[in-house]
Amino acid sequence: MLKKTVMSLLCLSLAVPALSFAETATHAVKPLTPHQERMKTCNADAKGKKGEERKTFMKSCLKGEVAVPAAKAPEAKKVKEIKVEKPKTEKKLNSQQMRMKTCNADAKGKKGAERKTFMKSCLSNK
Structure with a gap:
């Protein structure tokens, strides 16, 4: 029984590095971003x-x-x-982003606590 346990551990210790090598090899194939x-x-x-x-x-x-x-x-x-102009991609804004854009434009000139209060009330109005 002891021999079987020792042999199992030996086989397992040899298999673990092989598995990690296989995992590393698959990650190396990824194309660059x-x-x-x-x-x-x-x-x-x-x-x-x-x-x-x-x-x-x-x-x-x-x-x-x-x-x-x-x-x-x-x-x-x-x-x-x-300077080379980068192509601008138009993204569709969701409703929250549109509300944020509108409230941000309306908050021009406000600073600090006044702006924070305004933005909170503006964004909570649905």
Whole structure:
């Protein structure tokens, strides 16, 4: 009986790492998200930049801005940044979001407790 228990534990100890490896392998197949793709591209483009220059470049690149490095444009001493418009997707707002949008617009100019009181009463009116 002791031999069977020892053998069972031995087999189980060998099976657990194999299962965790199989689980890890399935996770590695996931495609990158759009943000991860952008990070990968921007990181590759930032090769050779260091410190503040890299930080500035990465910030503008991740926002979707196109930057022309000074090395490629000899007439420019600094990086030229051109803002690229992102396509706006129209989202349908639900009733709560519409009410929030309307109340927020009506609350312009109000601050602090006055705004809080107004928003509470405005959002509770159905």
